[in-house]
Amino acid sequence: MPTAPSALDIARALVAFPSVTPDDSGALPYVQRLLAEASFAVEIVSFAESGTPTIANLWARFGRDAPNFVFAGHTDVVPPGDETRWRFPPFSATLADGALWGRGAADMKGGVAAALAAALRFVARGPFKGSISFLLTGDEEGPAVNGTVKLLDWARARGERFDACLLGEPTSQAALGDTIKHGRRGSLNGRLTLIGRQGHVAYPLLADNPIRALAPALEALQAPPLDLGTADFDPSNLEIVSVDVGNPATNVIPGEVRVVFNVRFNDLWTPATLAAEIEQRVAAAAKGARYALAFDPTNAVAFLTQRGPFTDLVARAIEETTGVRPKLSTGGGTSDARFIKDACPVVDVGLVGKTMHAVDERVAVDDLEALSRVYERALELYFTASERG
Template structure:
């Protein structure tokens, strides 16, 4: 009897696993996987629960990565259906995590269970499922990979089940991701009365000049694998409620999504150089603190990317674009372990009120994963 990925998705949605809560989602998956002969390990770090499951001990090992944690639903009363109800209505499955990405986890878990049961491969199937993708991601997939390294466990290739299609099933797979850098910039001056600016040092003009220089610079025009890098000023905060007071301090936040023409280090150095320049011009202090959540990467095109793209085309009738667009995902961690490709559902409603996916698409995604499993063990390792 085949495993229904829609029913499994609905069961997972009913687990209220808002980061860092697990809500019973990983125990649910562990039980289904263990019944099919997978050996599971619950990996906990920093208050986060993660799940590692493996069928078989031989090489090669094909892995799947995904997350069961979700963002908060917001105002539940604004939803058409209970955000944790897993309701199917008019061919759509509603719930927080329906698109991002309990459906992806359910589809690859269902495909893996049915595959090893019906046609046990001469190799291994691994599932690495985290509860910390929507949070800081420090104790999620990274914790699983650290545990794997300590135990000598290894994947030869990995699929991440994040939503990859903008509007039509099968239109894109992701073979890479841009890097992401956040800069927290603080400008320091001397507070004073606005009527006597000569007695103060206003940090705002310096910060404004710095932000203008950063925002108006063309970082690049794209590379062979990526579109142009982007810089967004996401916050300016002075917290000054008095119109006649020059503030002593003001802050801004900048986020850069960058391609392989840059690194987090090179962009940090550029921002610091411009900050020092503006500080010297205005006679104030400027300090920057950086968070680099991932560097850009591309999985080399070849047999594995061709296999995944071919499976998508065979099951959907659509030739997928090999994309590097979008934000970050846990593929940025997996790429240091093994080659990684992302393939998942249409993500149009992820993180929205009334998040939902087409029921037919979940079945289609399971079929894609099943075909990949079949073809991977039939031909790729050799």
């Protein structure tokens, strides 16, 4: 059997595909060929839904026995923005200063590459009791409608069962392996419109300025705190992200004020209970003023993988490989772990994410290879434990 490619080899190949959501641009077919050559069963499946782009996703499995260890992730990336601001072209996969430069290097083609390299090395060693699977999507940076959530349903409808999952989002803060995300906060967007009556500023009695209701509404949204947090989660946090009256004139009282806000919430709330709390606050602050309050649909709910054998195993793999003792965290943004948690225990462990989504996104080459060794050690520990029963 030919020597398995390194994490760096795979990462460079992946970064070179301009796979900005929803365009795959060849990234998943490349992974398909790589895994098929190592005797994985591989399929690329596409899902569509009205109003959203069709998305390619990849499922792969080596072995048929339980337990089934899953690597999950995404090969889509956010747009690079103004490419003239980059030191190197964003899809050139340039090596310089000990780093791999390019859009997606950190988020999260580097993590996908590390998992692929680890799995290919592990299966090349010879037989083991269990299976290794991959769930990769092209819809994590987009609406996340036709990606992991549907791929999981598709796989389980075929009889696939999953026992543990590592997701390679860039979770590390300062040094590789310093943080394991064993849960994620939920995310809810709200849109509040304060409704008045447009008119001439010289005739205020003929108008109703909705801006007068703005300050009480903003105060009600943010105080008192939604909660004080829990042992595993920080307090839920509401941030105002936009206030707009759409009024360019200085002699017109506007007819409405539009407020947009986002809440990152912990497991004390569901989207429904959180929306009810916000509705109650706005109603009390409005004091009879007219308003409209709506919430965007969300598939991002808070979840927690309880500390236990799986989180301990991942932490051990990190410490034995890197010498770093990781901390467990539920901070940061959402990930597709929010879908996978309904199928099996899942944690996020990945590269240092300081440059994710930024101009000149990059990762240290040494970290790529070290992360691959962490993943390989996790496989060793997991299947050794399963053999012991």
